[in-house]
Amino acid sequence: DTGVSQDPRHKITKRGQNVTFRCDPISEHNRLYWYRQTLGQGPEFLTYFQNEAQLEKSRLLSDRFSAERPKGSFSTLEIQRTEQGDSAMYLCASSLWPTGYMNTEAFFGQGTRLTVV
Amino acid sequence: QKEVEQNSGPLSVPEGAIASLNCTYSDRGSQSFFWYRQYSGKSPELIMFIYSNGDKEDGRFTAQLNKASQYVSLLIRDSQPSDSATYLCASGSQGNLIFGKGTKLSVKP
Secondary structure, eight states: OOSOEEEOSEEEEOTTOOEEEEEEOOTTOOEEEEEEEOTTSOOEEEEEEETTEEEEEOTTOOTTEEEEOTTSSOEEEEEOSOOGGGOEEEEEEEEOOOTTSOOOOOEEOOOEEEEEO | OOOEEOOOOOEEEETTSOEEEEEEESOTTOOEEEEEEEOTTSOOEEEEEEOSSEEEEETTEEEEEETTTTEEEEEESSOOGGGOEEEEEEEESSSOOEEOOOEEEEEEO
């Protein structure tokens, strides 16, 4: 399968613990996005990378959230000191960004459902 | 604040009818527009994208874009019960994609 892959699919953690999620994009895609989605809402932008560079981070994202894409391939999203409000589906998407053009189609992984108890 | 607005629905149509889903966006700099389908508990699945004013058809789906009115729509012809899902509209320029909250579509047999 050459789609976007996320791991784990589900994570239950106690409040205050740290969690880390992984995303493997479609291999030729240079852009990688992280979104968060809660029930009844659309995906909320968190951050995105072009290759290994983090180009934008949502102002809504607290300092407890950090993302990396060290070699321009897979990415990790870490949440420190989790809170119950962090419970959501965390979605990763990737796309191919041709130089000097505009957003092309982004494809999502299956998501990681986080529950903070 | 860049926003994408959608009627949350639910939109209910009988099987075989045309479903019309609408979306407006606030950023005049947006250049690309996407429709995703999301089944309950699943991740969004891309069904259509459109970059130019006018209509774009793909099977039973037609996307329509009017940049002057900042309006995007999705028509689903011959609606099937399997089309019952939430439809997300997204816009982008050169950065991140901005999503609406989605419209829930229910197709009744």
